[in-house]
Amino acid sequence: AAHREGKNQILFFEPSLTERTQKRLTQESEILLAIEQRQFTLFLQPQVDMQTHQVLGAEALLRWPQRDGSLVLPAEVIPLAEELGVIVPLGNWVLEESCRILARWQHQGIKLPLAVNISVLQLLQQDFISHLKQLLVQHPIDPGKLQLEITETVRINDLEQVLGLLRELHDLGLSIVLDDFGMGYSSLNYLNHLKCLPIDLIKIDKSFIDGLPQDDAIVRIISSISGVLNLPIMAEGVETDAQRDWLLQHGIRYGQGFLFAEPLAREAFEARFCPPVQ
Numbered sequence: 103a104a105h106r107e108g109k110n111q112i113l114f115f116e117p118s119l120t121e122r123t124q125k126r127l128t129q130e131s132e133i134l135l136a137i138e139q140r141q142f143t144l145f146l147q148p149q150v151d152m153q154t155h156q157v158l159g160a161e162a163l164l165r166w167p168q169r170d171g172s173l174v175l176p177a178e179v180i181p182l183a184e185e186l187g188v189i190v191p192l193g194n195w196v197l198e199e200s201c202r203i204l205a206r207w208q209h210q211g212i213k214l215p216l217a218v219n220i221s222v223l224q225l226l227q228q229d230f231i232s233h234l235k236q237l238l239v240q241h242p243i244d245p246g247k248l249q250l251e252i253t254e255t256v257r258i259n260d261l262e263q264v265l266g267l268l269r270e271l272h273d274l275g276l277s278i279v280l281d282d283f284g285m286g287y288s289s290l291n292y293l294n295h296l297k298c299l300p301i302d303l304i305k306i307d308k309s310f311i312d313g314l315p316q317d318d319a320i321v322r323i324i325s326s327i328s329g330v331l332n333l334p335i336m337a338e339g340v341e342t343d344a345q346r347d348w349l350l351q352h353g354i355r356y357g358q359g360f361l362f363a364e365p366l367a368r369e370a371f372e373a374r375f376c377p378p379v380q
């Protein structure tokens with residue numbers, strides 16, 4: 103009887119499994135086709151010195167424009183691409199497009215750096231470094247202008263490997279940014295590793311900036327960690343004057359957020375933040 107039940111179960115589940123597999127295959131080929139047809143685009147959001155109002159650089163953020171004019175956001179694309187195993191081609195497109203933007207800027211005399219988000223899955227690919235080197239040969243840009251934003255949620259198992267990779271990237275001249283700081287495994291042991299890491303900037307996650315100026319405990323802690331590690335910090339998701347004022351009063355000068363500008367299409371960003379070079 104048990105045998106028959108088992109069989110029945112398999113028969114019962116089979117149609118829905120097939121449906122799921124088919125849906126995944128459709129989504130996978132949709133993303134791959136969108137890469138091939140250059141449907142994706144990068145929006146740019148300025149990063150500013152909140153004290154002087156100077157634009158210091160831009161972060162590239164993935165957008166997928168749809169026929170109806172709407173934009174699919176990374177929250178819908180990135181986790182899906184990671185799950186489906188297409189984050190590498192997608193991430194490679196993002197990196198190459200970023201190099202193209204930097205090459206164009208260099209040609210136009212625009213000196214801003216560009217920060218690019220890198221999925222840890224992408225970073226852990228065998229040929230990530232050699233692929234990046236190849237890109238830098240194809241697009242002769244100042245590697246110091248390319249900043250890689252890595253989200254802090256690295257699994258402890260991968261920590262050693264990630265540390266080695268970050269050192270290699272830094273030796274290539276790239277800047278390394280620790281994104282969404284405070285959201286991941288901030289164990290004291292991890293902080294000890296950070297001390298010997300070639301990190302150039304820590305970004306405080308928006309969720310902690312949201313609480314300012316009332317709930318300031320975590321931002322104070324992160325600020326003191328950055329002091330101990332002697333690393334600059336940037337606040338993400340600054341939306342109000344009160345948040346900016348609190349940050350400036352507590353020695354945090356760099357910020358990114360809707361208070362300064364939303365992510366913009368490249369042309370709009372350049373029109374607003376890159377005055378023509380004399």
Ligand code: C2E
Pocket residue numbers: 147162163164175176177180193196219220221251253281282308338339340341358359360361365
């Ligand atoms: P992130 O790297 O922490 O980027 C900051 C996110 O906060 C962006 O969301 C940005 O639009 C949003 N943001 C900035 N200022 C404000 C603000 O004042 N208020 C609010 N409400 N939001 C603000 P976005 O573009 O939806 O991207 C979400 C996340 O997706 C990014 O977080 C990043 O982790 C990931 N992502 C984006 N583009 C890429 C990409 O090309 N590759 C990879 N691997 N991940 C990406």
Ligand code: MG
Pocket residue numbers: 161219251281
């Ligand atoms: Mg980022």
Ligand code: MG
Pocket residue numbers: 281282305307308338
């Ligand atoms: Mg972030």
Ligand code: MG
Pocket residue numbers: 282307308338
């Ligand atoms: Mg964030």
